Amino acid sequence: MKKFSQLALPYIIWAVLMLVLPMLLIALYSFTNQGNTIISFSFTLEHYGKFFTDKDFLLVLSRSLMIAVKTTLLCLMIGYPAAYVISRTGEKIQNFLILMITVPTWINMLVRTYAWIGLLSEGGLVQKICLWLGLGEVEFLYTEGAVLLGMVYNFVPFMILQIHSALCKMDGSLLEAAADLGANEVEAFKQVTLPLSLPGVINGITLVFLPAVSSFFIPKLLGGGQFFLIGNLIENQFITAGEWNFGSAISMIMAVIMMLLMMLVKKAESRNQAQEEEK
Amino acid sequence: MKKKQNLWGKLLIAFLIIFFYAPILYMIIFSFNESRSLTAFSGFSLKWYRHMLESKDMMEALYTTFSIAILATLISTVAGTISAIGLSKSKRILREAVEQMNNLPIMNPDIVTAIGLMLLFITFQVEKGYVTMLLAHVAFCIPYVILSVMPKVRSLDPNLADAAMDLGATPLQALWKVIVPQITPGIVSGALIAFTMSVDDFIISYFVTGQGVKNLSIMVYTMSKRVNPSINAVSTLVVVIITLSLLLINLIPLLLENYSEKGRKRRKLFLRTGALLGVAVIAVLAVRGKERLEEKPFQGQVLRIYCPGEYMGENVIPDFEELTGARVITEYFDSNEQMYIKVANGETYDILVPSDYMIERLIQEKLIQKLDREKITNSDLLVKEALYLPYDPENEYSVPYFWGSVGIVYDTGKVTEEELQEKGYNIFLDPKYKSDIYLYDSERDSFMIALKALGYSMNTKEEEQLKEAYQWLERCVSTMDAEIVTDEIIDNMAQARKALGIVYSGDGAYIMSENEEMGYFEPLEGTNLWCDAMVIPKNADNPDLAHEFMNYLCSYEAAYDNSDFVGYTSPNEEVMEELFSEGGTYEGINAYLPRAGYEMDESFHYDEETKKIISNLWSKIKIVASNAGK
Numbered sequence: 082m083k084k085f086s087q088l089a090l091p092y093i094i095w096a097v098l099m100l101v102l103p104m105l106l107i108a109l110y111s112f113t114n115q116g117n118t119i120i121s122f123s124f125t126l127e128h129y130g131k132f133f134t135d136k137d138f139l140l141v142l143s144r145s146l147m148i149a150v151k152t153t154l155l156c157l158m159i160g161y162p163a164a165y166v167i168s169r170t171g172e173k174i175q176n177f178l179i180l181m182i183t184v185p186t187w188i189n190m191l192v193r194t195y196a197w198i199g200l201l202s203e204g205g206l207v208q209k210i211c212l213w214l215g216l217g218e219v220e221f222l223y224t225e226g227a228v229l230l231g232m233v234y235n236f237v238p239f240m241i242l243q244i245h246s247a248l249c250k251m252d253g254s255l256l257e258a259a260a261d262l263g264a265n266e267v268e269a270f271k272q273v274t275l276p277l278s279l280p281g282v283i284n285g286i287t288l289v290f291l292p293a294v295s296s297f298f299i300p301k302l303l304g305g306g307q308f309f310l311i312g313n314l315i316e317n318q319f320i321t322a323g324e325w326n327f328g329s330a331i332s333m334i335m336a337v338i339m340m341l342l343m344m345l346v347k348k349a350e351s352r353n354q355a356q357e358e359e360k
Numbered sequence: 361m362k363k364k365q366n367l368w369g370k371l372l373i374a375f376l377i378i379f380f381y382a383p384i385l386y387m388i389i390f391s392f393n394e395s396r397s398l399t400a401f402s403g404f405s406l407k408w409y410r411h412m413l414e415s416k417d418m419m420e421a422l423y424t425t426f427s428i429a430i431l432a433t434l435i436s437t438v439a440g441t442i443s444a445i446g447l448s449k450s451k452r453i454l455r456e457a458v459e460q461m462n463n464l465p466i467m468n469p470d471i472v473t474a475i476g477l478m479l480l481f482i483t484f485q486v487e488k489g490y491v492t493m494l495l496a497h498v499a500f501c502i503p504y505v506i507l508s509v510m511p512k513v514r515s516l517d518p519n520l521a522d523a524a525m526d527l528g529a530t531p532l533q534a535l536w537k538v539i540v541p542q543i544t545p546g547i548v549s550g551a552l553i554a555f556t557m558s559v560d561d562f563i564i565s566y567f568v569t570g571q572g573v574k575n576l577s578i579m580v581y582t583m584s585k586r587v588n589p590s591i592n593a594v595s596t597l598v599v600v601i602i603t604l605s606l607l608l609i610n611l612i613p614l615l616l617e618n619y620s621e622k623g624r625k626r627r628k629l630f631l632r633t634g635a636l637l638g639v640a641v642i643a644v645l646a647v648r649g650k651e652r653l654e655e656k657p658f659q660g661q662v663l664r665i666y667c668p669g670e671y672m673g674e675n676v677i678p679d680f681e682e683l684t685g686a687r688v689i690t691e692y693f694d695s696n697e698q699m700y701i702k703v704a705n706g707e708t709y710d711i712l713v714p715s716d717y718m719i720e721r722l723i724q725e726k727l728i729q730k731l732d733r734e735k736i737t738n739s740d741l742l743v744k745e746a747l748y749l750p751y752d753p754e755n756e757y758s759v760p761y762f763w764g765s766v767g768i769v770y771d772t773g774k775v776t777e778e779e780l781q782e783k784g785y786n787i788f789l790d791p792k793y794k795s796d797i798y799l800y801d802s803e804r805d806s807f808m809i810a811l812k813a814l815g816y817s818m819n820t821k822e823e824e825q826l827k828e829a830y831q832w833l834e835r836c837v838s839t840m841d842a843e844i845v846t847d848e849i850i851d852n853m854a855q856a857r858k859a860l861g862i863v864y865s866g867d868g869a870y871i872m873s874e875n876e877e878m879g880y881f882e883p884l885e886g887t888n889l890w891c892d893a894m895v896i897p898k899n900a901d902n903p904d905l906a907h908e909f910m911n912y913l914c915s916y917e918a919a920y921d922n923s924d925f926v927g928y929t930s931p932n933e934e935v936m937e938e939l940f941s942e943g944g945t946y947e948g949i950n951a952y953l954p955r956a957g958y959e960m961d962e963s964f965h966y967d968e969e970t971k972k973i974i975s976n977l978w979s980k981i982k983i984v985a986s987n988a989g990k
Contacts, residue, residue: 085521085531088446089454092439092502096461099499103476104464106483137983144987163376166369178373180606185380187602189425190560191580192595196383199390199398203857206386206399223843234379287467295469298562298581305843309986312471312563319475319567321694322975323701329479332472343467 104336110329128330138314142334145311148225149293152232156289157282159233160240164281165274167241168248179245186238194231194302201227201303223305231299236292240285247281248274276353283350291339311335384599391592396851398589408593414678417690418594421579424490426601428575429558432497437551439498440505445539447506448513462503473500474567481568482705488570496568497558504557505550512546513539570707572664572691582669582692608638661686663905666699667713668692668892670847671762671928673921680912686905694846695802697975703727708899710906713761716751716891717804717964723757724966728895730756735907738914745956746891746931749963758893759910762928764865765889765954765961766805767882769849769872774859777881784883785813787860788836795841798849798861799833803978804964805888806833809862812885812960819965823973830977837985844985853878864890866928868951873927880951886960891931929954 112124132138167178185193200206201221211219221227251274259269297312304310311331318328394403412418447455465473477496481488516539524534540547562577569578576598580591661684669692677688691709693699696718703712704727714722722728733739739759746760768780768787774796780787788797788809799806808818810829820826836842845852850867852858854874863871868880894913896906912918919932924945929952930936936953939946946952955961 085535086446086449086451088442089450089458090446092443092446093454093458095439095499095502096458099477099480099495100461100464100503103473103480104468106479107472107476110479137980137987140987141983159372159376162369163372166373169369181377182380184602184606185384186556187559187606188384188595188599189562189576189580191562191577192387192591192598193383195580195591196387196595200383200386202399203855204399234383237376238380291467291469295471295563297471298577301581305845305848309983312469314983315471315475317979319478320701321697322979323697323704325479329475332475336468336472339467339469339472 107329107332107336110326111333112330113326115324115326128327129334131327132331132334138331141309141314142311145294146338148228148232148310149290151229152236152293153286153290155229155233156237156240157286160237160285161244161278161282164241164244164248164278168245179242182238182241190235191298191302193235194299197227197231197234197303198222201230222303223308225304225308227303228300228308231303232293232296235299236289239288243285243288244278244281247278247284251277279353280350283346286346287343290342294339295335387592388596388599391589391596393589396589408589411590412593412597415590416677417574417579418590421574421576422594422597424493424573425559425575425577428490428494428497429555431494432501432558433551433555436498436501436505436554437547440502440550440554441509441540441543441547443502444506444509444513445535448510448516458506462506465500466503466507470561470563471567474564477564478567485706488568488707490571490573492568492570493565493573493575496564497561500561500564501554501557504553505547508550508553509543509546512543516542570702572666572689574691582694661902661905663688663711663902663909664709665690665711665713665909666693666702666709667711667761669694671713671926673918673923673925675921675925676913676918679918679921680909683912684905684908686908688909697803703897706899708901709897710900710902711909712895712897713892714895715964716749716893717966719758719893719895720751720966721968722895722897723752727898728757729898729900729903731759731896731910732907735904736911736914738911741914741916741919741933742931743933743936749891750965751891751963752893758895759914760931761892761894761913762866762923762926763889763891763931763954764929764951765882766808766862766864766887767868767880767951769853769861769863769868769951770879770881771856771859772877772879773856775879777879780881781884784885785809788813788842788862789832789840791840793840793859796859797836797840797842798852798858799836799842799844800849800862800864801844801846801982803974805862806978806981807974808888808964810836812883812887815885818886818888818962819967821967821970826970826973826977830981833977833981834984837981838988841988842985844982864928865951865954866926869929869946869949870927872949872951873946880949882955882958882961884960886958886962887955889954889956889961889963891963927952 111128112126114123114125114127167175167182170178201208203220203222205221207221208219211217221230255273255277256269259273264272295312295315297310297316300308300310300313315328315331315335318324318331322328390398390401391408392404392406393401394405394407443458447458474496477492477499478488481492486492520538520542521531521534524538525531529537560577561575562581565575566578566581569575574582576594579594583591663686665688667690671692672690677690680686681688693702696714699712699714700718700721703709703722704725712722712728719728736759739755742760746763747755752758768785770780775787775793783790787793788799804818807826807829810832811818811820811825813832814825814828816822816825816829837844843858845861847867849861849863850871853861853863853871856875856877863880865880868878872878872880894910896903896910900906913922914932916932916934919930919935920938923930923932923935923939927946930939938944940949940952941947
């Protein structure tokens, strides 16, 4: 069936052009200075030096990573129990609930974030509820809390959906077997459900962590003009400062960090699988 | 134990559903609000929907979003499926190589993919616009389609196609009749992911678009700084479209199912996809159809304008289109610097509306052309304060658009004018107003106030003075908890959220017209007297139409509409006087009539070196502010 294999050729060319070449261009820009062309350029590490020797830039990076970690943890804490509960309902209700969780993801992310501005702003509903609960006048909009809320709101459906689909693939008779062998519910969960849902958890973490690190509109809309994350820093370099080479260097740094993190996650996953198989 | 768990589970799900839908519901409710407020509902009104339908920008954004999503879904589903089938028969190395390449957009943060694609289009000089946006969407959608089709293809019996062909099917028939039906679920879920990704995308579209092409995300991002309830109306429309299509997708197969029980499952999937596409096509046609009605016999030429956001009267463009039959495409920028980067990179526009110092730079770098004054007869109507300014002494290149000063907007309930007179800009370092001040996110005007506060010229080139100004600003953001804002300051000050803020006079006028408690003050240390003007880039496609537009904007009607709506001072003398005098919209509001002839006031000059220094220092200030805020 060699004929069919030729079908993949156009895509390979396309992928090299549209997926690989752009990354090479970022790398090229990050190692050169403005005014260079593809034909004549000189190699420099200046932009990387600029980033790593400035504590303010490093602070922005670490804060972005921290926010992404917090978002991921919150999504996991909310998403796992939710997916678990949903997976244990009847088929009809389950389909309905999954639909209910999917629908918001179909509505544009910017629109979803924008919707929070009114709720969180001064004199808005959230503040009124807090006053009514006796928590006093709490300011929400333009705080880190608001940014976190916006991120969790936007990304938690991905976490739920991923974990849910992993839980659904699980063979129900495994739990019965565990029960027959004398495991109580908690033990069965720990020994059977949790390990089997791990691939879903890992997919979910990827789907939440990646956009959370690089999002720059959520901090801008809900964090205010001075909430500066790494995404904002990159945007700034390209859109207003015109420092494309420096911007490319920051992008490269981010891409490398992400790649390392993802490799770590993958490694953890495969080790886990190996352990499972040994058992 | 089980019961208890159930209860908690139910509570959690209920909480989640509320969490997901409350903001959407809130937004829908407030799209019917009579006033601009996002917090107080003052009465039912459909006016934001009217606004939305009248706004070409919004309707085009809707059209772009859905047409790109549908096209990208179709293309990437077909291409992805074919490639997945091909790959499954390819050598392992090849398959793994493609997997690695596909991982690039999946495993990289969006912003990295976005920048890569932007650099790609710029390197190969592809003009950015609708096509590049579509290409980019296809590029990031195909990997997801392959990811979801591949496992299905690989789980097929490899002999299936051979068997079909042995039985006389052509390869194409084997593909279409045997393989595709087997992997339909994978294809459908791949298509759904592609559609969701495309509709949802902001970052990649934002970086690869051009020529004023914007989707919903870009529109919301550029319009959201000032409260604009029309956004709620558009969003509500999107929610309605999505809900309707979901209902239809789920209902149509249900209705048709009653006819035949056989082959239900497969047909259901096909019907669902069909229904989805049908709904989408109808939606797109509906939006397009409206546009088609607007076609005019006259000219049909296109004028591309690049101007600051929220900076034009709402009837100016429609009236101009009515008058000339031309079609106007407007694109908005946040800052002169952002505009400069695009223009310097060769994007074409017919009209730009930059500020004085930027015009000086554009003249120096020969990026704009000399005007044909004969074609702009209405310029006789302009006020002399806005003409023959140092940036373009003969007005050879530019026609004034708005002019004004920079000043302090203050809550008269918290700050007195005497205090402002006494302290000037240094009031921004007064601990009394800690956490009660706004700075404006503009590098040059922030350095202007710092330099003026220190008694220097705002056009200084002395590094020592700039450094002192940097320290002044650093002190302000790190000890005073100042918020650095852009146009959101307008609504926030109109609602008296802080005691003091730096604003442009026109925004000051608007704020004062909304809230009588607010005052506007031009400090005695001097300020920036600025002028924004229209210019025509060298590479403009349609300079004739551009001249026509300039002439039109100098006319009484256009200038009145513009200034009345935005609040900035009109260069048209008659309009300016009428709006400021008794019965005018800005009657007695001092911010509308900038101080003239005061010796400490200056206007900006462009100097490349200084600009770079200030630009770098200001980024640092913002980062310091951000790090201090935590």
